[in-house]
Amino acid sequence: EAQVTQNPRYLITVTGKKLTVTCSQNMNHEYMSWYRQDPGLGLRQIYYSMNVEVTDKGDVPEGYKVSRKEKRNFPLILESPSPNQTSLYFCASSLRLSGTEAFFGQGTRLTVV
């Protein structure tokens, strides 16, 4: 089954404690991205990757890091989480082909206290 898998689904952590949210897709997609979803703000892109070892900032990259060492994986790293990073996070992937739709993971609800 074609899917994007995120882990964990729920996470509560404390300020400053480094964490990683994993994302993996099994569709051989070149393009992957991370979004955060906040009430009233919709989806905002954090980082994206066009292919292995190629990443770039989205609209709200501050406080986040990513890496793309393998095509299927695109982890999101919060080196020193803060309460304003409490949000619902989505990973998405798509073919690197103009006009194709994205496939989304089920989301990770992160709470930073």
Place this chain on the structure above:
Amino acid sequence: AQSVAQPEDQVNVAEGNPLTVKCTYSVSGNPYLFWYVQYPNRGLQFLLKYITGDNLVKGSYGFEAEFNKSQTSFHLKKPSALVSDSALYFCAVLPSGGSYIPTFGRGTSLIVHP
């Protein structure tokens, strides 16, 4: 820069009635337009897209959308709403010039009353 506006935070409709969820966009050149649906505790799912051709696009679950270039709109429609259609709907736009970075609207919560 591209942008998407969903002017209604919430749309209420009675089951069996037609529904419309509005979307307008701004983009340089020709747009690729998408609708996604998000059910509670789930990720976004693709519903339909407009790339080129017929202005009326049909998608999953009986939804359709009409592309109107002069009004820069891409409204989502369904002739007869179901309670199970209640969800959050997102419109997204991609410029056709090769970008893979979609811009999403803020989302519209559709509530279908029995």
